[in-house]
Amino acid sequence: MSLSQFKLLRPRTIDEAVGFLAKYAGDAAAGDGQRIRIIAGGTDLIPSMRQKLFEPEYVLDIRHIVGLNGIREQGSGVEIGALTPLSRIEHSELLRRRYPVLSEAASAVASPVIRNMGTIGGNICLDTRCLWYNQSLAWRKACGFCIKKDGNLCHVAPGGTKCWAAFSGDTPPALLCLSAEIEVAGPSGSRRVALRDFYTGEGDNYRKLQANEVLTRIFLPETSADYGGVYRKLRIRGSIDYPLAGVAVAIKRANGHVADARVALTAVNPAPALVKGASEMMAGNPLTETLAEAVGDLAARTAKPLTTSALTPEYRREMIRVFTKRALLATER
Ligand SMILES: Cc1cc2nc3c(=O)[nH]c(=O)nc-3n(C[C@H](O)[C@H](O)[C@H](O)COP(=O)(O)OP(=O)(O)OC[C@H]3O[C@@H](n4cnc5c(N)ncnc54)[C@H](O)[C@@H]3O)c2cc1C
Numbered sequence: 121m122s123l124s125q126f127k128l129l130r131p132r133t134i135d136e137a138v139g140f141l142a143k144y145a146g147d148a149a150a151g152d153g154q155r156i157r158i159i160a161g162g163t164d165l166i167p168s169m170r171q172k173l174f175e176p177e178y179v180l181d182i183r184h185i186v187g188l189n190g191i192r193e194q195g196s197g198v199e200i201g202a203l204t205p206l207s208r209i210e211h212s213e214l215l216r217r218r219y220p221v222l223s224e225a226a227s228a229v230a231s232p233v234i235r236n237m238g239t240i241g242g243n244i245c246l247d248t249r250c251l252w253y254n255q256s257l258a259w260r261k262a263c264g265f266c267i268k269k270d271g272n273l274c275h276v277a278p279g280g281t282k283c284w285a286a287f288s289g290d291t292p293p294a295l296l297c298l299s300a301e302i303e304v305a306g307p308s309g310s311r312r313v314a315l316r317d318f319y320t321g322e323g324d325n326y327r328k329l330q331a332n333e334v335l336t337r338i339f340l341p342e343t344s345a346d347y348g349g350v351y352r353k354l355r356i357r358g359s360i361d362y363p364l365a366g367v368a369v370a371i372k373r374a375n376g377h378v379a380d381a382r383v384a385l386t387a388v389n390p391a392p393a394l395v396k397g398a399s400e401m402m403a404g405n406p407l408t409e410t411l412a413e414a415v416g417d418l419a420a421r422t423a424k425p426l427t428t429s430a431l432t433p434e435y436r437r438e439m440i441r442v443f444t445k446r447a448l449l450a451t452e453r
């Protein structure tokens with residue numbers, strides 16, 4: 121599958137990048153600009169362009185923007201540049217010590233080579249996935265296309281008007297557990313938003329990022345530091361696959377009881393999602409097997425997997441239940 125022709129733009133500053141986006145994005149209100157696409161590590165964008173899921177006229181290569189690659193202590197929290205490779209997040213001593221759920225989730229992405237190329241910003245902005253979408257043009261055409269790209273029907277939920285493609289990034293559930301915020305730069309400056317407000321829950325227009333905006337930084341607050349953290353992931357090939365179900369947990373204990381805890385899921389809904397009610401269920405209680413099982417049941421009810429992925433929805437939901445329980449019982453702090 122060959123790449124279509126495109127013009128490569130290489131900004132050196134955020135302002136220059138935003139200028140290019142403003143110039144070439146076309147109608148910013150359309151959201152998912154097709155005329156220009158941002159490329160960071162390219163580990164997801166390039167395969168998608170080969171499949172003709174995107175055929176941009178311009179590709180904005182942001183890798184040379186100064187100041188967006190690195191992990192820094194900022195005040196009492198941590199700031200991570202959007203261009204920081206996942207391997208750096210995986211191996212950062214600071215993150216392993218203070219935000220272990222994030223380094224564990226980063227270490228679960230794909231393979232070492234892809235983690236060297238792939239960035240945290242790209243992982244947060246990752247396109248949603250579906251068996252009917254991540255296919256070649258000829259394959260999709262033979263099936264009559266679908267709502268997410270070029271068509272008007274959904275093969276997964278026929279008769280509906282919504283796309284259910286699954287968000288399948290590994291680090292966003294960990295970031296949700298850490299109450300992370302992101303910084304987005306656009307023509308009118310930078311805005312900082314909670315990551316939990318970044319995703320729409322719609323498979324075809326899955327993030328609140330205008331075509332003239334770029335994700336620049338991620339912030340981890342001090343209040344989420346030093347939580348025990350575990351990430352568990354279901355995939356077919358242990359060495360390199362996207363998650364088909366994933367659970368992140370972050371938990372703080374005091375005097376043998378849970379002081380605070382959060383659970384978040386990925387790959388089973390069109391957006392990564394915090395499990396509502398999990399924190400309240402655990403707070404103030406000792407983390408027993410019965411409690412972990414009850415939280416697992418709650419997580420399984422939050423998961424709404426459909427036939428977007430290679431394994432059955434029933435199995436993926438069941439694994440959310442099992443992984444949640446195991447992840448909670450595996451936390452140490
Ligand atoms: C074989 C294979 C296995 C994979 N397995 C996994 C896996 O297990 N788990 C997983 O999470 N991912 C997986 N991936 C996907 C991908 O490698 C990672 O998600 C990676 O983090 C993407 O980062 P990137 O920098 O390469 O993104 P890119 O490919 O450069 O971009 C991805 C998307 O994000 C947008 N984007 C990137 N950076 C920004 C930014 N700063 N601002 C705004 N938009 C931006 C791009 O326009 C594009 O839409 C896999 C990929 C492959 C090829």
Ligand code: SF4
Pocket residue numbers: 249250251252253266267268269273274275276277282283284285323324428
């Ligand atoms: S969920 Fe439906 S509309 Fe969305 S990509 Fe899959 S088949 Fe297409």
